Amino acid sequence: MSAVGDILLASDVRPFAVAAAIMVALGGIELLSTMIGLSISELIGKDFAVEAESHNALSGLFLWINAGRLPLLILIILVLGIFSIGGFLLQGVAHAVGTAIPVSIAALAAAAVSVPLVRTASRGLARMIPRDESYAVDDNDFVGKVATVAVGPLDQGLPGRVRLKDVFGNWHTVSARASRESEALPVGASVLLVDRDARCFIAIAAPADLIQQQQSSNRA
Numbered sequence: 001m002s003a004v005g006d007i008l009l010a011s012d013v014r015p016f017a018v019a020a021a022i023m024v025a026l027g028g029i030e031l032l033s034t035m036i037g038l039s040i041s042e043l044i045g046k047d048f049a050v051e052a053e054s055h056n057a058l059s060g061l062f063l064w065i066n067a068g069r070l071p072l073l074i075l076i077i078l079v080l081g082i083f084s085i086g087g088f089l090l091q092g093v094a095h096a097v098g099t100a101i102p103v104s105i106a107a108l109a110a111a112a113v114s115v116p117l118v119r120t121a122s123r124g125l126a127r128m129i130p131r132d133e134s135y136a137v138d139d140n141d142f143v144g145k146v147a148t149v150a151v152g153p154l155d156q157g158l159p160g161r162v163r164l165k166d167v168f169g170n171w172h173t174v175s176a177r178a179s180r181e182s183e184a185l186p187v188g189a190s191v192l193l194v195d196r197d198a199r200c201f202i203a204i205a206a207p208a209d210l211i212q213q214q215q216s217s218n219r220a
Contacts, residue, residue: 011103012091012100012101012102012103012106013087013088013091013103013106014103015087015103015106015107016083016084016085016086016087016088016091016107016110017084019080019081019083019084019087020080020081020084022080023077023080023081023084026073026076026077026080027077030073030074030077074125075118075122078118078121078122078125079114079118082114082117082118082121083110083111083114086109086110086113086114086117087106087107087110090106090109090110091106094106139174139196140196141166141167142164142166142172142174142193142196142201143193143194143195143196143201144192144193144194145164145192145193146164146190146191146192146193146206146210146211146213147162147163147164147174147176147190147191147192147193147203148162148163148164148188148189148190148191149161149162149176149185149186149187149188149189149191149203150162150163150173150187151187152184152185152186152187152189153178153184153185153186153187153189154176154177154178154182154184154185154189154191154203155177155178155184155185156177156178156180157177158177159175159176159177159199159200160175160176160177161173161174161175161176162174162176162191162193162201162203164193174200174201175199175200175201176191176193176200176201176202176203177199177200177201177202177203178202178203178204179194179195179202179203179204181204182203182204182205183205185203185204185205189205189206190205190206190210190211191203191204191205191206192204192205192206192207192210
């Protein structure tokens with residue numbers, strides 16, 4: 001363990017160790033917040049998308065690496081992960097041949113290599129990860145839609161999470177809780193989003209005819 005610790009704390013890999021530590025911390029925060037029905041990436045993603053619409057070199061880079069197509073926090077974690085892995089590999093190869101790369105040069109090289117890798121990886125993740133918010137669909141459009149409980153059960157306490165498809169065929173995961181008149185709605189149950197308050201959507205058990213319509217739509 002001491003040898004591993006010495007490697008991680010070595011000055012020539014310190015930026016990559018710090019990036020890895022931040023990545024783990026952000027991942028843990030997102031996991032814990034999602035378990036209590038409040039996704040950090042959902043809170044900050046929409047504001048970032050608005051900023052990314054401005055036309056400058058930085059926003060152009062963000063759009064090029066697919067910012068806005070997946071949650072911002074996930075993108076940050078991806079960038080940190082690829083940067084830290086690239087840096088460790090670069091210095092590892094250098095050490096294997098009996099040399100060392102100055103940390104500033106190694107960091108610049110790892111950052112340069114990370115950009116195209118982030119673009120490729122983020123494109124793949126965007127196809128697999130349901131986005132918490134859509135910037136082409138207003139949140140109010142989800143009211144009246146049938147969703148499936150993903151994190152629950154839904155009751156009158158802390159919000160859970162439900163998945164649903166928008167009119168463009170994109171999947172979304174949003175916060176929801178059961179209405180005051182509804183019984184607890186278990187994971188996997190089909191629910192109807194009937195309203196929204198300041199915190200989340202309000203759900204009830206979906207009528208059978210709406211469930212059939214949803215199943216037919218998903219098969220189409």
